[in-house]
Amino acid sequence: MTETKEIKFNEETLELVQRIIKRYPEGKQKSALLPLLHLAQAEFDGWLSAPTMDYVASLLNILPIEVYEVASFYSMYNLKPVGKCVIEVCRTSSCWLMGAEDIIKYLENKLSIKAGETTEDGMFSIKTVECLGSCGTAPMMMCGSQFHEKLSFEKVDNILDKLKSDDKRKTYFDAVVVEDY
Amino acid sequence: MGKKILLKHDHVSGIQGYEVYRKMGGYTSVERALKNMTPNEVTEEVKKSGLRGRGGAGFPTGLKWSFMAKPKGVKRYLVCNADESEPGTFKDRYLMSRIPHLLIEGMIASSYALGANTAYIYIRGEFFYIARILENAINEAYANGWLGKNILDSNYSLDLFVHTGAGAYICGEETALLESLEGKRGNPRIKPPFPAVKGAWDCPTVVNNVETIAAVVPIINDGGEAYSKVGIGKSTGTKLISASGHINKPGVYEIEMGITVEDFIYSDEYCGGILNGKKLKAVVAGGSSVPILPADLILKTANGKPRLMSYESLADGGFTTGTMLGSGGFIVMDETTSIVKNLWNFTRFYHHESCGQCSPCREGTAWMEKVLHKILDGQGSLTDIDLLWEIQRKIEGNTICPLGEAAAWPVASAIRHFKSEFEEYVKNPSSINDVKHYFEVNKLEMA
Ligand SMILES: Cc1cc2nc3c(=O)[nH]c(=O)nc-3n(C[C@H](O)[C@H](O)[C@H](O)COP(=O)(O)O)c2cc1C
Ligand code: FES
Numbered sequence: 356m357t358e359t360k361e362i363k364f365n366e367e368t369l370e371l372v373q374r375i376i377k378r379y380p381e382g383k384q385k386s387a388l389l390p391l392l393h394l395a396q397a398e399f400d401g402w403l404s405a406p407t408m409d410y411v412a413s414l415l416n417i418l419p420i421e422v423y424e425v426a427s428f429y430s431m432y433n434l435k436p437v438g439k440c441v442i443e444v445c446r447t448s449s450c451w452l453m454g455a456e457d458i459i460k461y462l463e464n465k466l467s468i469k470a471g472e473t474t475e476d477g478m479f480s481i482k483t484v485e486c487l488g489s490c491g492t493a494p495m496m497m498c499g500s501q502f503h504e505k506l507s508f509e510k511v512d513n514i515l516d517k518l519k520s521d522d523k524r525k526t527y528f529d530a531v532v533v534e535d536y
Numbered sequence: 537m538g539k540k541i542l543l544k545h546d547h548v549s550g551i552q553g554y555e556v557y558r559k560m561g562g563y564t565s566v567e568r569a570l571k572n573m574t575p576n577e578v579t580e581e582v583k584k585s586g587l588r589g590r591g592g593a594g595f596p597t598g599l600k601w602s603f604m605a606k607p608k609g610v611k612r613y614l615v616c617n618a619d620e621s622e623p624g625t626f627k628d629r630y631l632m633s634r635i636p637h638l639l640i641e642g643m644i645a646s647s648y649a650l651g652a653n654t655a656y657i658y659i660r661g662e663f664f665y666i667a668r669i670l671e672n673a674i675n676e677a678y679a680n681g682w683l684g685k686n687i688l689d690s691n692y693s694l695d696l697f698v699h700t701g702a703g704a705y706i707c708g709e710e711t712a713l714l715e716s717l718e719g720k721r722g723n724p725r726i727k728p729p730f731p732a733v734k735g736a737w738d739c740p741t742v743v744n745n746v747e748t749i750a751a752v753v754p755i756i757n758d759g760g761e762a763y764s765k766v767g768i769g770k771s772t773g774t775k776l777i778s779a780s781g782h783i784n785k786p787g788v789y790e791i792e793m794g795i796t797v798e799d800f801i802y803s804d805e806y807c808g809g810i811l812n813g814k815k816l817k818a819v820v821a822g823g824s825s826v827p828i829l830p831a832d833l834i835l836k837t838a839n840g841k842p843r844l845m846s847y848e849s850l851a852d853g854g855f856t857t858g859t860m861l862g863s864g865g866f867i868v869m870d871e872t873t874s875i876v877k878n879l880w881n882f883t884r885f886y887h888h889e890s891c892g893q894c895s896p897c898r899e900g901t902a903w904m905e906k907v908l909h910k911i912l913d914g915q916g917s918l919t920d921i922d923l924l925w926e927i928q929r930k931i932e933g934n935t936i937c938p939l940g941e942a943a944a945w946p947v948a949s950a951i952r953h954f955k956s957e958f959e960e961y962v963k964n965p966s967s968i969n970d971v972k973h974y975f976e977v978n979k980l981e982m983a
Contacts, residue, residue: 378656378697380611383737388719389702393661415719428721428891429702431661443662448623448824449780449867451881485705485885486623486824487662490865491778491786500664530665 362399362410372414384415388425391415392432397526401441402433430484431527438473438480439524443497446483449490458494459483461508465515478519499525539766539792541754541774542747546634552669554676557637563682565756569645570690573756578649582752584760586772591617591708591745592823592863594847597752603732604650605740613741614652615717616643616749618659618666619701619708622823623885624865627776628746630788632659632666635750636673640696642749644682645756647694650742654695658713661702670698705889709937710743712891723891724937747776768794771846775864777806782870784808797821797843797850798835801868814870818954821850822862824882825942827949828875829859855949874968875954876961879946880908886943897940900931904947911958914965921958925951 364372372391379386391411392403399407408422426432433441442462446455459481463469466479473480489495492504496511503514518525550556557563569578583598604612616639620628632639639657647655659667674696677683685693699717701707707716711725714736735741751773755763764772771793780786783801785808791800800806801816810816816831837843838857843850850861869878887901904927907920928944935941951958961968 378699380654380737383718385719386699386717386737389661389716390700393700393702421719425719425721429661429704431703446881447885448820448878448881452781452867452869452873452878484662484703485888486621486625488620488626488629488660490624490626490780490867491788493780493786497662502665527661527664530668 360399362404362406364394364398368394368398376415385417385421388415388417388422389429392422392426393527396432397528401437401439401524401526402435436473437482438478439522440478440498440518441480441482441525443482443484443487444470445485445487445489445493445495445497447486450486450493450495453493455494458496458506458508458511461511462496465511478522479515500527500530501525539774540790541763541766542631542638542750542776543635543788543790546630551635552633552673554637554673554680557635558680561757562637563641565753566641566644566648566682567688569648569756570688570692575649575651578645578752578756581755581760582649585751585755585763586760586767586770587748587751587755587763588771588847589745590747590751590775590864592622592825594861597744597748600732600744601646601650601742603730604742605733606651607740611654611739612650612652613736613739614643614647614650614655615713615736615741615743616655616657616746617708617710617713617743618657618663618746619713620663620746621660621705621708622825622863622865623882624778624780624820624823624867625863626778626780627788627864629663629666630778631746631750631776632663633669636666636669637677638750638753639670639746640673640677640682642752643696644677644687644694646742646744646749646752647696648692649752652742653693655697656717656736657696657698658707658717659698659700660707661700664700667698667700674698704891705885706891706937706939709939712937713743714741721891723893724939726936766792768844768846769848771848771861775845775861777845777864777866779807779866779868781868782811782814782873783868784811791845793844793846794849795845797845800845800866801835807866807868810868810870812870814872816868817871817873818869818875820859820865820867820869820946822860823865824867824885825938825945826860826862827855827858827945828879828953829857829949830953833857833953834859855945856952859949875950875957876908877912879950880905880912882946883908883943886939890939890943894935894940896931896934897943900927900940901943903927904943911961912968914961914968916958916962916965918959918962920962921951921955 376387412419412422470481470483494506495504587597588594704722706712707722712722716722731741819834837852883905887905892898928947931940932944
């Protein structure tokens with residue numbers, strides 16, 4: 356499932372890293388940690404392995420532990436391997452009122468995995484998340500940077516089919532700048 | 537049609553881009569401020585406007601700005617709170633994705649007032665696509681001379697950056713947000729010192745919500761006094777309300793403060809009434825943290841006056857019979873909603889999101905979730921309801937940041953107003969399964 360790849364950004368990304376670091380005051384390069392972890396997760400198979408985190412630490416000249424403690428705090432960082440498409444389903448208030456529990460169950464049945472798990476073919480993971488600011492279009496889920504809103508079982512079917520036929524790893528960096536609501 | 541100030545142009549086609557935004561009068565507040573006003577004069581206008589923070593606490597913005605320490609030779613920062621993570625709130629998302637330049641314009645004018653030469657927009661990580669929209673807008677602003685060195689030959693320079701978070705409700709709390717900006721875990725800081733004295737990288741910093749900063753634009757354009765005439769009493773101006781739950785027309789509405797709650801829920805201009813013709817049971821009016829109110833108390837105050845959409849009216853009756861405007865996350869529940877199950881969902885959320893620094897919050901939220909789960913499993917006893925009450929009381933006021941209160945208030949208010957429902961679940965567990973949800977009945981499952 357996880358291809359072994361050398362853990363190193365390409366030249367272009369390394370330049371971006373330098374630009375990100377420059378956004379913060381001199382000597383405060385640690386501030387770039389969250390954005391860099393996002394870059395690393397997208398680049399290295401959708402999760403943060405210890406070597407990946409060590410690499411990020413070396414880029415910022417900070418201790419590996421400073422990276423681990425941050426990576427483990429924030430829910431968007433995956434600390435174990437995940438599928439190509441991580442389905443993040445909101446389970447909070449308004450989504451819950453509008454049927455999030457049913458959407459989660461439906462996904463679990465359809466993919467034959469539980470929330471927090473990955474399908475055997477490495478295609479999908481289900482992750483339950485807290486309110487994503489999409490409560491007016493509940494229930495909702497997110498995959499990569501894409502919000503899927505006003506979900507019904509049918510809509511979920513279509514989205515999964517589409518993701519499967521695309522067969523691409525979805526990352527937060529896929530963002531396209533169109534607003535569709 | 538109600539009064540629109542922030543969303544006046546939200547449906548103009550192309551308003552996301554610089555050209556159209558500028559044509560509709562965009563960036564005039566920056567011209568006005570930088571060419572004709574001193575930074576203090578800008579702050580004075582904001583004071584006059586009566587604008588109060590739109591992030592939840594409602595603190596007067598001009599006053600907050602005047603607390604900004606100005607030691608010589610020390611940099612100052614403005615950080616925009618675009619974390620928008622309070623359940624039920626999605627107005628900042630709408631504003632940023634529809635009219636990104638309004639936020640950029642407000643950031644420039646506000647940074648000028650505060651004497652900040654570097655500013656950040658801290659946006660929750662899940663809003664990656666909006667971060668892109670903002671970055672595009674920022675690039676356009678640089679290209680057209682609104683950002684960068686010596687803006688409009690005024691000698692004032694400003695750099696503006698977007699910083700993405702990574703999934704943590706607590707990072708909406710301003711000091712946790714600053715920790716997160718510095719690349720650390722989002723553990724709130726002990727106040728004082730307040731950020732205005734010691735904020736980002738120990739420098740004086742003001743943190744303001746997206747909507748607050750956007751409101752600075754019309755305040756400079758039309759004057760603080762004109763803004764203060766909109767709204768009611770100390771609730772000046774308009775407020776963006778995120779309406780969700782069991783209503784016909786969920787969405788983001790800009791309302792003039794002072795319209796009645798009844799009008800907001802039932803009129804076609806706003807929520808359009810309860811979904812499927814059902815009856816209203818309860819409302820959480822200002823994001824998940826504020827006290828829940830039953831239908832009668834949200835529509836009318838305890839002394840029978842119509843309840844208004846304003847800071848004061850929603851708070852009328854204190855916590856005994858009132859609530860708060862909060863972030864304006866307006867969650868509506870119909871007659872089929874189980875208040876206890878909903879409370880379990882909220883409590884689970886606060887347990888998950890507690891940063892873990894303070895024991896009352898860390899342990900208390902977990903404990904409350906367990907007790908609620910026990911009740912919903914049909915194993916509860918009457919003493920469990922008292923226990924819940926005791927736990928929430930011991931969290932409130934005993935934590936570094938207000939997440940403790942945010943977790944305690946929903947529990948307190950649910951018991952206060954819906955105690956009979958808890959008692960029914962305890963005495964007659966089979967009633968728990970009668971609870972119908974939007975789609976179908978589901979047995980609760982816990983990890
Ligand atoms: C747990 C918690 C979460 C918060 N989340 C947010 C948020 O998502 N967005 C926001 O603007 N303010 C949030 N706040 C309020 C901020 O701490 C702060 O008061 C606000 O950003 C100040 O801006 P304002 O004066 O413009 O409202 C939160 C507070 C707490 C205690
Ligand atoms: S409750 Fe699901 S997006 Fe807000």
